[in-house]
Amino acid sequence: MEPQIIERTDNLELYLKQIGKIFDISHIINEPQEKQQIIDYYLMNKLTYRLFYNWDGFFHSGISYDGKRKKGDTEEQARICERYIRDGNATNVLELAYGLGANSGFLARRNPQVMFDALDISNKPLKCFTKFPNLHFYFGDLHDLSRFQDDFYDIVFVIEAMCYSTNKKQVLREVKKKLKSGGIFVIFDVYRNDRATPASDSEIIMWGLITKGLAADKFECVRDVEDYMGEDFSITVAKDLSQCILPSFDRQESLVRPYFKYPALTKAINRFLPFGVVRNAVVVLLIPTSVRRQITCYYLHVLKNDR
Numbered sequence: 001m002e003p004q005i006i007e008r009t010d011n012l013e014l015y016l017k018q019i020g021k022i023f024d025i026s027h028i029i030n031e032p033q034e035k036q037q038i039i040d041y042y043l044m045n046k047l048t049y050r051l052f053y054n055w056d057g058f059f060h061s062g063i064s065y066d067g068k069r070k071k072g073d074t075e076e077q078a079r080i081c082e083r084y085i086r087d088g089n090a091t092n093v094l095e096l097a098y099g100l101g102a103n104s105g106f107l108a109r110r111n112p113q114v115m116f117d118a119l120d121i122s123n124k125p126l127k128c129f130t131k132f133p134n135l136h137f138y139f140g141d142l143h144d145l146s147r148f149q150d151d152f153y154d155i156v157f158v159i160e161a162m163c164y165s166t167n168k169k170q171v172l173r174e175v176k177k178k179l180k181s182g183g184i185f186v187i188f189d190v191y192r193n194d195r196a197t198p199a200s201d202s203e204i205i206m207w208g209l210i211t212k213g214l215a216a217d218k219f220e221c222v223r224d225v226e227d228y229m230g231e232d233f234s235i236t237v238a239k240d241l242s243q244c245i246l247p248s249f250d251r252q253e254s255l256v257r258p259y260f261k262y263p264a265l266t267k268a269i270n271r272f273l274p275f276g277v278v279r280n281a282v283v284v285l286l287i288p289t290s291v292r293r294q295i296t297c298y299y300l301h302v303l304k305n306d307r
Contacts (some may be wrong), residue, residue, distance in 0.1 A: 012202055013291050014302035018207065019059045019282055021263035022270070050232050057126050059099035060160040060188070061298065064249035069136060069247035078103045080300065081157045082110065084184060090114055090154035094178060096142040096171075097161030101125030101135075117148065144168060145174040153178050157186035166217055168228050175307055176232045185233065185303040188241075191222035195295040206286050207295055211223035213283035215276070222299055233303035249287045256284045 020027060062073030083106065085093060091114060095104045098118035104126070108116045109132060116135040118125070127138050140147060142158070143165065156175050165171050175185050192207070199207065211219055229235055255265045259266055259281050290296040 005129050010289055010292065012286075012293075014201060015260070015285055015289070016205060018263070018300050019263045019285070022260065022266050023279070023282065024034035025205065025209065027207070028282070031212050044192075051194075057100035057102035057105070057129070059095055060104070061100070061245040063241060064247040065245045066253040067243075067246055067247060069251050073248060074102075075106060075160050078106045081186050083157065084155055084186060085111060085114060088154055092153045093117070094145075094153045094156045094244050095119070096158040096175075097121070097164075098125065098137065099159075100170070101137060103157075103159060104135055104137075105129030108132040117153075119145070137232070143170050143174065145178055148178050149285065150177050151180050154180055154183050155186065156183070157188075159188045160190060162187055162190060162225075163191070163214075163219055164216055168220070168225060169231070170189065172228060172232050172303075179305040181305060183305045184236070187299075187301040187303070189299060190219060191225060191297050191299060192224045193242075193294045194220045194221050195294055199208060199295065203290075203293060203295055206290055209282050210286050210290055210296065213286075219296075222297055226301070229301060229303055232307060234306050235301060235302050237300060237302035239300045240297060241300055242291050242294075245298045246288055246291055249284070249291070252284045253288050260285065 008182050016025075033241055039104075054196075056074070058074035058076065060077060062069060063076035064070060064073045081093075081103070084090070092105075093114055093116050094105070095116065095118040098104055098120045098190075101118060103117040104116045105128070107114070114134060117138065118135065119138045119142060121139070121141050129135065130137065140148065142161065156179060161169060162168060172185075179185065207219075211217075226235060226238065289297065291298070
């Protein structure tokens with residue numbers, strides 16, 4: 001189903017002005033990001049994500065095909081993975097960067113005949129997801145999958161975490177070793193779009209704020225990442241879902257707008273909150289505009305291990 005595109009007013013200049021009254025924009029944009037910052041970001045925002053994104057523990061965007069946000073949209077990535085699991089009669093599945101464990105927990109509950117392993121560098125799973133006998137959680141970095149058996153998994157999947165890797169080729173090589181011949185790697189992620197028109201000064205600032213606000217070093221162009229993918233895998237699906245994530249982000253934008261309305265009050269409140277938490281409000285405010293301006297894009301890639 002093709003997503004319905006909904007036009008909205010673009011408030012980029014106003015938003016940047018509001019952000020500048022509360023934050024030092026140059027400080028955010030120039031802040032170095034390393035692995036520890038990523039770990040700290042997700043640990044600090046664990047409660048924030050549950051309160052404002054999804055209380056059930058899904059740490060990622062919802063996918064809405066009809067332009068309307070609905071309960072259960074955050075399950076769509078797992079449902080897509082489930083279709084590949086069932087169509088391929090998969091018996092062993094590995095999730096990279098499981099967050100709070102919601103995706104693997106969702107799949108393990110609905111597919112008790114399948115064995116699931118899940119790896120994350122920063123979080124512990126919610127207790128409700130640790131009760132499934134066919135699901136095992138591990139602590140570790142997706143750049144090193146040596147703890148897992150080679151040629152073992154039918155499917156590996158990762159949702160909105162490859163963007164944090166500064167060595168995506170290494171991750172792809174590691175996954176290839178763990179997949180059986182004919183196995184697939186399912187990736188949902190955020191990228192910089194390959195626009196023909198140069199970015200304006202305001203768009204460059206917006207992109208820097210989004211990148212560092214999410215504790216990433218940089219987001220690569222989708223076509224560059226597809227070049228990496230094509231070195232070791234066949235790309236069987238490359239689907240742009242950018243419009244589908246807008247309903248959930250539009251809702252979050254509406255929730256965060258009052259935070260920027262009264263700068264003096266907000267700056268006073270910020271003194272009592274971790275910077276990694278309040279900085280996330282900047283991202284929530286700007287993401288819908290960056291998608292509509294075709295600067296940020298969101299893709300599903302399905303890679304097949306047939307090389």
